[in-house]
Structure formats: structure tokens, C-alpha cells
Amino acid sequence: MNPRRRSKPIQIGRVTVGGDAPIVVQSMTKTDTRDIKSTIAQIKELEDCGGELVRVAVPDMKAAEAISPIKQGVSTPIIADIHFDYRLALMALVAGADGLRLNPGNISEPEQVTKIVQAAKERKVPIRIGVNAGSLPKSKKPKLSIAEQMVEAALEQVRLLESLDFDLIKVSLKAFDVPTTIEAYQSIARKIAYPLHIGVTEAGPPRTGIIRSTVGIGTLLYQGIGDTIRVSLTAHPREEVIAGYEILKSLNLRQHGPVLVSCPSCGRAEVDIIKLAEAVEKELLKITKPIKVAVMGCVVNGPGEAKDADIGIACGKGRAVLFKKGKKLRTIEEKDFITALMAEVERF
């Protein structure tokens, strides 16, 4: 696994992105931003599951103005998502946005960008240059690959911001095509030192979207690329935050609550491991400490295979071995499987 790429940290409200800061998990609200009450409620749901930054759509002036009362109701820094109209960015800044996202595919006029940058600079508010493969500005080098056209679009706006003496920059280069996404990030990671927001765009509903996003984000993180992640899913944004942490946990990049180790079950199992693991998974939602819990379907293989687990259970017919760090604690009866396991989890 590559060491993390060194990036220049930026500050989005109280959250640091880049440098040595933990890789930040972010999401985006799916409420109408002008509906202040619903938007605050959704951001609070994201805070409850660990969302660290949240972006809101700003389709009009009323949405830009809503950022001010929304900020009163939440503690998460708010990033305003701006397309087409630079004046929405100016209003979002006045309303207290902690970050801006601009799409070079639809705001590229240097005069307009300059106005945004000046207002952001006064307030020390970072700007994400958020390139999407599907809305690229017309390339000057149309023979380039899509990935390289994305990099070109980002670099052009990076240079404009730098020429205005502005360096509170973050960059994203998202495509639906995963190899294109990875290629684009690999390329820009070698060219600039700004932090990178990584993700795959329009990845779809959870069933397929999680896999598509995870291949892209996971491969990049393994290469040391990425300072903040957003898993885009056609689902409640809570699912995006949960998936984000699971990706980071699987590469040991963040801790976030328990980790459940469970065998897939097979013709050897003498209990219904699928049902048991589901029940334990549900119980673990109540636990916030980082603890590794194992549910294994085989007394012979179980404790050894899961010896890294803090607490585990290896099930035989009607009975199971409860173990701690690979060492047997005691034998328990089937009716006590969940209560005994969870009691040890609590105690750990």
C-alpha cells in the first residue's frame, strides 16, 4: 500500500482536509436547500452517523440565502455546490458557506471566476474545482483521453486561481467510468499538491453504486491518493457516509465503530450463520467503540481463523465457543449466543 500522497492542507470551517488530517468522509443533502427545516434535519442525520462535511445544492438565490439559517442549526461545515451562475457563489459566501464547489464545465469565464475568488479569499473559504466527465468544458486538445481532458480542465482553473494568488484549492475529477476516474486522479496527483476529493459520479443505487464507488475510491486510496471521499449513491445520504467509513476501515485508514468478521457459511456450518451474523450486525449498530467481533460457523476452524478478533463466537451444533483474542473464554448454549457475545463486547 502506498504511503499517502503529501498534500497541502486546507481548512473548511473546523475541518482540515489534506496534509496529515484523517481522510474526511463527506456527503451531500438531497433535500430542497430552500426547505431549511428538512435540510437541517438531514444534516443532523449525517452528523449522527459521522458525516464530517456536507454539501448543499444551490440552484437559486433563495437556496444560497438559506445557507445562513441552515448553519445556525448544525455543526457540520457547509459547502455550497455552484453551477452556471457565479452570483450564487457570491451569495453563498455572504450567507456563510465554509466551502464552495465550482464546476469548470459551466463557470469558466475568467471575470466571473475572479469575482468569486476575491470574495472567497477575503473570507478564507476554500474552493473545490469539481470536474465531471459528463460536463467538461470544450477541450483545446480534443485528441486527449477523457481522463486527460478532465485533468486539463482542472489545471486550467487551478492556474487561474493561482494567478489570483489564491491557493485554498481542492480538486475532484469524477467520471462514471471507473478506470477513467482512477486514471484522471493518478495523473493530477503527480501534477499538483492540493488536496483531492475523490469519488465516482452517478454510480447508481446502493446495490451496484457501492461496488462501483468502492472499486474507484478503494483503488485510489490504496495508491495513497485521496484526502476526502464522497460515495455518490442514489439513496439517503446516510448510506453514503456509512459506505465511506467502511471503505476507509477496510484499508485501516480510519477507525469508526465495530468491525464484524463473519464467515460466509458453508456446508460445514451447523447453525444458521447468516441469520446469526445479521442479528449481531444489528446489535453492533448500538456500539460506537472500535472493536473487532467475529461470528464463525465452525468450532474447528473458527477460533483460529478469527484469532485477530477481540471477541468472537465459533458455533457448533446447539453450542458455541466464546473466545477473546483467539483464546477460549467458555462454551455457551445456542439460546445465549447473542446475549453472551454482546456482554463480552460491552465489557471489552
Added chain:
Amino acid sequence: MNPRRRSKPIQIGRVTVGGDAPIVVQSMTKTDTRDIKSTIAQIKELEDCGGELVRVAVPDMKAAEAISPIKQGVSTPIIADIHFDYRLALMALVAGADGLRLNPGNISEPEQVTKIVQAAKERKVPIRIGVNAGSLPKSKKPKLSIAEQMVEAALEQVRLLESLDFDLIKVSLKAFDVPTTIEAYQSIARKIAYPLHIGVTEAGPPRTGIIRSTVGIGTLLYQGIGDTIRVSLTAHPREEVIAGYEILKSLNLRQHGPVLVSCPSCGRAEVDIIKLAEAVEKELLKITKPIKVAVMGCVVNGPGEAKDADIGIACGKGRAVLFKKGKKLRTIEEKDFITALMAEVERF
């Protein structure tokens, strides 16, 4: 993306693994193998969703014998999963197993392995050397990392098989820890030319297990490593096959039915994109041809962002634009969204 590592193809029944063959999606039954009727039924469920190889647990002689009648009822090649007792492998071969999986952590006695290899050679049945981090044989070099101990265990058995003039070999090196898994496969990929079966072990129930498996398998495939994959989930094996194809599709390594592009929805959307995408996803389960379908929440961004899609819909308030390869076909009313979209999908 790295070109695929060149591996020496082997034949498991009618399925080729390695070489230029498509990356094979496999799974394992979770029924009691001795329950022939249930095991056949589960294998047929896997055949229906594209499972190409299936492994069955062989905990005892009765399970080994059951392979013969199971094979009568299915068309998928059957791999016998053997632990501890070499005689189970011999019986599985007699019963017609198309492949064997041995765990060097619990069958390593050269005399026993030799007996298995001789019987497999007569029948041209390949053997997977299936190393698991949790059940490693005692290492001769205990200072090695877990990943390197896994490689050492596999290589020792590879050498034994080669010394018996047997080369119908496939290797797997699975750990729960994803970086360990990746490191182990990267290392062995440089050392041998046999095909690799890749996967992450005991990854857990779908919610977290899919992510953990996808990070490991996706990262390796991106590096060109892997000839067959198994996503281990504590769930019905159908979920493993579906997830396997989604990983391969996201890296453009296999086609398998439709691909759904859908935006995550945001404060800009004027229809319930989450509900609509879920409904379209359900409709697409009936379609088997590879087609890219887009569901976008924004008339302004939608057709452009999804211009790669074969057929798509970009929704505004109460109406939507139906488009084909980025070109508008016509405007449709909300009540017709799904029927009109699916009619175009069928027609494509």
C-alpha cells in the same frame, strides 16, 4: 489500469480459468452438501444469475459421495472443498469433482498430498492451493509478514505438486485484512505463472462485506491480478455472484446484463430520483442484454452528464426528457416515465 497478468490456463470441467479466458465468477453453496436436493437447487439458483463455478464443502465421506448425484442435476463444474482429511479428496475425485481445493494449513503431509495429486492427475482435475491467513501452517520463517507467510505456505505446496509433475494448479491467498490480502497476491503474482483465485475471507454480511471484498478484489484486478473471483459474504451465495459481476463490470472486464447510471439526487431534483431509480433497477433485473441506462435528476445537467448511456431519462418537474446516446428522443409525462424508458430499453 495494468494489462492482465499472463497466467497458465487450467480447465475446471468445461470452464477455463486463466490465460485469455474471461475472469470467472464463482461461489460456494451454503447448504449441507449431503442434502443433495437442496444443494442442487442452490447451484441452479447460482446458474440462473451467472455463477460459473461452484464449490461445495466436504466435511465427511457422505458429502464427498454426494458430489456424484449433485453433478447429475447441474451443469456447473463442481469444486470440492477439502480440509484435514486427504481421503475426502480421494473420494471427491471418485465422485466426479471437477476441481479440488486443499488448505495447506491442514493438509500438508507430503505422503497424503502425493496420494491426492496422483488421483487428480489421472483425472486431469486441477487443485487449488487455498491458503487462509487464519489457518497458516507453522512458518519456517516466523519473522516474515503474514502476507509473506501466506506466500511461503503456497509456494511450498506448489513445489511439492511440481515435484510430482503436476501443474494443474490455481492459488489463493485470502485474509480478512485487505492490505495483507493485496500484498500477498502481489507477491505471488510475481513468483508463479499459475492462475489466481482472488478474494477476501470472512468479509462479513453484505453491507460491510461487499465493501471489504470489493476494495481487495477491485484493487487487485486494477493491477491486472486475478483469473477467478469469489466474493465471500455471509448471505445467500446469489449475492456473491451478483457482487462479483458488478466488480468486473465496473472495471469493464466483463459485461453482464444492464448497467444503471443514476445521479445521487440533490437539492436540485424536482422528482424523487431515489424512488425512480429503485423502480428502474427492479425493471432492469428482467433485462439480460448489456445496455447502459441512465436516470438523472436534472434536465439541464442530465443528458450531458449521461451522454454515454444508451438510453436515459432526465427528469424535471412532472416531465422528463427521454434520450438515446445523448440525443433527445422526446418529452414524456411523469406517469409514463418507467414504461416509456423501458420500452426504449427493450427496443434498443
